[in-house]
Amino acid sequence: MSSPLLVLRQIVKNYGGVRALRGVDFDLRAGEVHALLGENGAGKSTLIKIVTGAHSPDGGTITVVGQRVVDLTPATARALGIACIYQQPALFPDLTVAENLALRLDATNMHARIDWTARRARATSLLSRIGAAISPDTEVRALSMPEQQLVEIACALGSGARIVIMDEPTASLTQKEQRLLYAVVQDLRKNGVGVIYISHRLEEIFALADRVTVLRDGQSVGTHAMGDINEAGLIRLMVGREVAQIYPAAQSAPGASVLSIRGLGCKSSGVHDVSFDVRAGEIFGLGGLVGAGRTELARILFGLTPADSGQITLAGKILHLRSPQDAVAHGIAYVPEDRRRHGVVLDLPLAQNITMAVHRRLFPKTWLRFGAERVLTLNYIRDLAVKCAGPDAHGSSLSGGNQQKIALARWLATQPKLLILDEPTQGVDIGAKNEIHKIIRRLAQEGLAVILISSDLPEVIGMSDRIGVMAQGTLRTILPSGSDPHTVMAAALGTAA
Amino acid sequence: MKRYFRELSVVGTLLAVLLGLALFAPAFFSPQPLLSLVTREAPTLVVAAGMACIIITRQIDISVSSIFSVCSVCAGLLVARGWPLVLVLPASVGLGALFGAFNGFLVAVMRLPSIVVTLATMVTLRQGLNLIRQGEFVNLPDRVQWFGLSQTAGQLVLVGFALVLLVTLAWAMRHLAAGRYLYAVGTDAEAARLAGIRPQLVTLFVFVFIGSLTGLGAMMNLAQSPQVQPLTGNGLELKVIAAVVVGGVAISGGRGNLWGAFAGLLLLACVSPALTHLHIEAYWEKAVQGAIILLAVVADGLRSRQSNR
Numbered sequence: 084m085s086s087p088l089l090v091l092r093q094i095v096k097n098y099g100g101v102r103a104l105r106g107v108d109f110d111l112r113a114g115e116v117h118a119l120l121g122e123n124g125a126g127k128s129t130l131i132k133i134v135t136g137a138h139s140p141d142g143g144t145i146t147v148v149g150q151r152v153v154d155l156t157p158a159t160a161r162a163l164g165i166a167c168i169y170q171q172p173a174l175f176p177d178l179t180v181a182e183n184l185a186l187r188l189d190a191t192n193m194h195a196r197i198d199w200t201a202r203r204a205r206a207t208s209l210l211s212r213i214g215a216a217i218s219p220d221t222e223v224r225a226l227s228m229p230e231q232q233l234v235e236i237a238c239a240l241g242s243g244a245r246i247v248i249m250d251e252p253t254a255s256l257t258q259k260e261q262r263l264l265y266a267v268v269q270d271l272r273k274n275g276v277g278v279i280y281i282s283h284r285l286e287e288i289f290a291l292a293d294r295v296t297v298l299r300d301g302q303s304v305g306t307h308a309m310g311d312i313n314e315a316g317l318i319r320l321m322v323g324r325e326v327a328q329i330y331p332a333a334q335s336a337p338g339a340s341v342l343s344i345r346g347l348g349c350k351s352s353g354v355h356d357v358s359f360d361v362r363a364g365e366i367f368g369l370g371g372l373v374g375a376g377r378t379e380l381a382r383i384l385f386g387l388t389p390a391d392s393g394q395i396t397l398a399g400k401i402l403h404l405r406s407p408q409d410a411v412a413h414g415i416a417y418v419p420e421d422r423r424r425h426g427v428v429l430d431l432p433l434a435q436n437i438t439m440a441v442h443r444r445l446f447p448k449t450w451l452r453f454g455a456e457r458v459l460t461l462n463y464i465r466d467l468a469v470k471c472a473g474p475d476a477h478g479s480s481l482s483g484g485n486q487q488k489i490a491l492a493r494w495l496a497t498q499p500k501l502l503i504l505d506e507p508t509q510g511v512d513i514g515a516k517n518e519i520h521k522i523i524r525r526l527a528q529e530g531l532a533v534i535l536i537s538s539d540l541p542e543v544i545g546m547s548d549r550i551g552v553m554a555q556g557t558l559r560t561i562l563p564s565g566s567d568p569h570t571v572m573a574a575a576l577g578t579a580a
Numbered sequence: 581m582k583r584y585f586r587e588l589s590v591v592g593t594l595l596a597v598l599l600g601l602a603l604f605a606p607a608f609f610s611p612q613p614l615l616s617l618v619t620r621e622a623p624t625l626v627v628a629a630g631m632a633c634i635i636i637t638r639q640i641d642i643s644v645s646s647i648f649s650v651c652s653v654c655a656g657l658l659v660a661r662g663w664p665l666v667l668v669l670p671a672s673v674g675l676g677a678l679f680g681a682f683n684g685f686l687v688a689v690m691r692l693p694s695i696v697v698t699l700a701t702m703v704t705l706r707q708g709l710n711l712i713r714q715g716e717f718v719n720l721p722d723r724v725q726w727f728g729l730s731q732t733a734g735q736l737v738l739v740g741f742a743l744v745l746l747v748t749l750a751w752a753m754r755h756l757a758a759g760r761y762l763y764a765v766g767t768d769a770e771a772a773r774l775a776g777i778r779p780q781l782v783t784l785f786v787f788v789f790i791g792s793l794t795g796l797g798a799m800m801n802l803a804q805s806p807q808v809q810p811l812t813g814n815g816l817e818l819k820v821i822a823a824v825v826v827g828g829v830a831i832s833g834g835r836g837n838l839w840g841a842f843a844g845l846l847l848l849a850c851v852s853p854a855l856t857h858l859h860i861e862a863y864w865e866k867a868v869q870g871a872i873i874l875l876a877v878v879a880d881g882l883r884s885r886q887s888n889r
Contacts, residue, residue, distance in 0.1 A: 407774060407775075408776050417774065419774055425768070425770055425774050426771070427771075428764060428767050428768050428771050430767045430768075430835065431763065431767060431834075435763075435764075439760070439764060439776075440775045440776045442757040449756060450755045450756055451754075451755050451757060
């Protein structure tokens with residue numbers, strides 16, 4: 084019970100200028116379930132990627148069963164008995180379960196004959212060991228997401244893994260499937276396997292884990308035996324002391340209600356019964372954990388996944404949004420989460436990026452007016468203080484913060500009534516972050532209704548006039564500006580009402 | 581300058597080839613054969629312009645060859661029945677547009693991959709035409725060839741028309757919002773959708789567009805000979821795709837322009853006469869063209885690898 088399977092010391096990882104991990108210590112013993120907890124962006128995924136060899140650390144040491152490991156690659160990690168079960172299983176959908184297992188477990192020998200009987204027998208025995216009622220001849224395509232996770236676990240077992248990492252394994256499972264998974268975890272523990280268990284569900288962590296390590300801002304802020312800590316203590320560790328950062332405050336009271344949604348829901352995206360109002364000049368924050376349904380809600384409001392229940396009222400008009408064109412026509416703007424993929428077209432010049440959504444207004448005659456386009460672009464470049472070579476610079480030549488400003492400019496050019504910002508400062512350095520905050524506050528001050536989706540707890544608390552907290556696809560509560568981070572986190576975790 | 585480096589390098593290569601010909605085979609530049617060469621390429625240029633648009637939108641249409649043949653034969657039959665050219669022209673363009681709309685519907689609305697859809701259309705139309713016509717030629721009345729003008733005048737009309745069309749389309753690609761939409765959809769359809777553009781509509785449109793241009797090209801071809809043979813369009817799709825790719829239109833969409841496609845087409849078209857004038861066996865033509873295409877693709881590959889770094 085005491086020999087450490089895995090010891091990480093002072094692990095450092097930088098992505099460009101962003102310090103994802105700044106000296107993390109972590110250790111895992113045989114036969115223990117060690118939970119890893121932390122806010123979005125605290126560094127959990129980065130740490131996992133380092134343990135599985137997907138990324139190499141910029142500093143620190145990794146020791147597996149007493150052996151110092153340098154140059155950990157995915158292949159050596161597997162050879163050392165490290166297996167990871169991702170939320171989205173990486174199986175081959177067109178191959179059967181037995182074939183998938185064989186691909187992972189058998190040494191690749193191009194001219195060896197395939198022993199189908201043995202393959203099938205091994206698959207059956209592995210699956211039955213974890214109590215999964217899956218035929219080895221099923222094509223993976225036909226399996227549900229949790230079933231696929233079970234296949235992944237079978238795979239980890241079959242490879243004789245000593246260290247199993249589970250990344251939010253229960254996120255998509257039903258209660259019955261969760262219990263099955265818990266049993267599998269217990270079984271792994273009994274067999275002396277070390278399990279690194281990542282989850283946002285505190286009750287799960289208390290039920291399963293032996294110890295817990297909390298990450299915050301790329302550092303481990305404490306490792307505790309589960310008996311020594313309670314929920315409140317964990318939340319305190321996750322949130323930590325407030326970083327002294329100044330957020331621009333509202334100068335005047337918000338005006339009339341602009342957006343009003345009642346009982347909004349959409350089955351296909353899992354959002355249900357969301358009701359709130361946003362007023363002119365108000366920043367309405369949407370907090371919550373990844374997968375809580377915030378982006379899904381934004382996509383409903385932008386007509387990308389039309390609602391199938393409830394009502395959206397904008398400036399007194401009931402809207403039926405079926406497409407982004409509807410939303411744009413009614414004055415709704417959405418700056419999407421993944422700006423590199425969807426916010427800014429990196430291969431196009433800035434001018435084209437900015438005017439993309441306003442062709443009809445900017446060019447009332449059929450042809451384009453490059454002069455008008457240039458003026459508009461230059462105005463936004465100056466107004467938002469975009470650092471760039473000029474209107475002809477390509478999106479790819481800009482830093483993250485400046486790309487975000489361009490994405491923002493595109494939508495400001497549509498002169499919207501409602502602006503939805505999805506993670507506007509994700510991956511943006513601290514200086515640009517501050518600038519973007521000021522811009523958002525100024526826009527609200529000019530009478531825009533703003534919905535700010537952010538997983539950055541201090542940001543959503545500091546920027547918002549009111550904070551709606553979402554969990555499991557619905558709005559849990561609305562908290563006032565400057566709420567205690569612990570209250571927000573507790574609501575997001577769904578522990579306290 | 582840097583922005584159009586790719587296009588300019590094609591133009592540079594073309595000029596180098598022409599210079600070489602001027603030095604070693606000045607006969608290449610005798611006016612009448614040269615005009616004939618350019619005229620033969622005029623219909624191809626019109627189709628290539630459409631292909632450039634479709635590839636910029638990150639689609640492909642390999643059915644242009646069959647659409648070209650069907651439009652040629654149908655137009656020929658109408659002309660033979662005594663229809664005036666002013667009516668046959670819109671009929672041919674409309675027929676092409678109809679086939680384009682069919683392709684476009686399957687690709688944009690049914691969301692099927694364009695290479696499979698247009699492959700099916702290509703084979704179906706070609707075999708259907710063979711079945712119905714049994715390889716029979718359509719003889720055209722004399723008034724059709726060169727529009728009843730002298731050969732030189734007719735050739736000048738066709739070449740002039742093709743150039744005017746090219747200039748117009750190139751202008752439209754740059755100066756109309758529609759042109760922007762093609763680039764935006766070809767670069768990132770999801771981003772375009774989030775910006776309020778309708779990628780499906782744009783896709784449908786480019787297929788109808790290339791269909792119409794193919795119908796138009798068929799008419800321009802019809803006016804060059806006294807008869808229409810049913811296989812007249814065979815191999816056209818490879819020719820125009822090659823021209824477009826050599827001209828710097830990225831096969832992955834979103835990049836390139838019509839001028840590049842024009843230069844690419846001229847470069848490939850020069851190969852055969854150049855070989856003849858340099859007394860090299862004609863068998864080398866395809867090999868040289870293939871080498872040019874390969875070179876262009878390798879250049880694009882190297883460039884995108886560099887910009888990814």
